[in-house]
Amino acid sequence: MIYPAFFPCPTWQFSEAQTAFANRTPMESGHARQRRRWNQTYTALDLNFIMATEIFSRWHEWAQANGFEWFTIPLDRVNGEKVDTDIRLTSVITYAYDAFDRVTVNVSAEVDGNYYG
Numbered sequence: 284m285i286y287p288a289f290f291p292c293p294t295w296q297f298s299e300a301q302t303a304f305a306n307r308t309p310m311e312s313g314h315a316r317q318r319r320r321w322n323q324t325y326t327a328l329d330l331n332f333i334m335a336t337e338i339f340s341r342w343h344e345w346a347q348a349n350g351f352e353w354f355t356i357p358l359d360r361v362n363g364e365k366v367d368t369d370i371r372l373t374s375v376i377t378y379a380y381d382a383f384d385r386v387t388v389n390v391s392a393e394v395d396g397n398y399y400g
Contacts, residue, residue, distance in 0.1 A: 284349055286356035290342050292365070293330040293358065326394040328358075328370065331387060339378065339386040346376060346390070353395055369395035 286292075334342060350372040357365040374391035381387045 284354040328392045
C-alpha cells in the first residue's frame with residue numbers, strides 16, 4: 284500500500300534506533316496473534332507529523348485502517364533526499380493541538396529490514 288500523497292509526511296526530526304525485535308507474522312489463531320518470522324535487527328522509528336486539524340481527521344482514519352499493515356512512505360535521509368520506505372505503525376497514535384488549527388501527531392513504527400537514514 285502507498286501512503287497517500289495528499290497527507291503530510293513526517294517532519295525531518297524523526298528519530299530511529301536499531302532494535303532486536305523480530306519481524307512478525309500475523310496469525311489467525313493461537314495464543315499469540317503475531318509470531319516471529321526470523322531473528323534480525325530492525326529499525327524502530329519515532330515519527331512526528333504536523334497537520335491542519337481538518338486533515339487530521341481523515342489522516343487518523345486512514346492510519347487506523349491501514350497504518351498497522353506495511354505501507355510505503357517517503358522519509359527524509361540525512362542528505363536531504365526523500366526515499367520511499369516500507370514501514371508499519373507499532374504504537375498508539377498520540378496527538379496534541381500545538382497552535383490554532385494545527386495538530387502534532389507522534390507514533391512509533393518499524394522499518395521492513397534495516398534502514399540507515
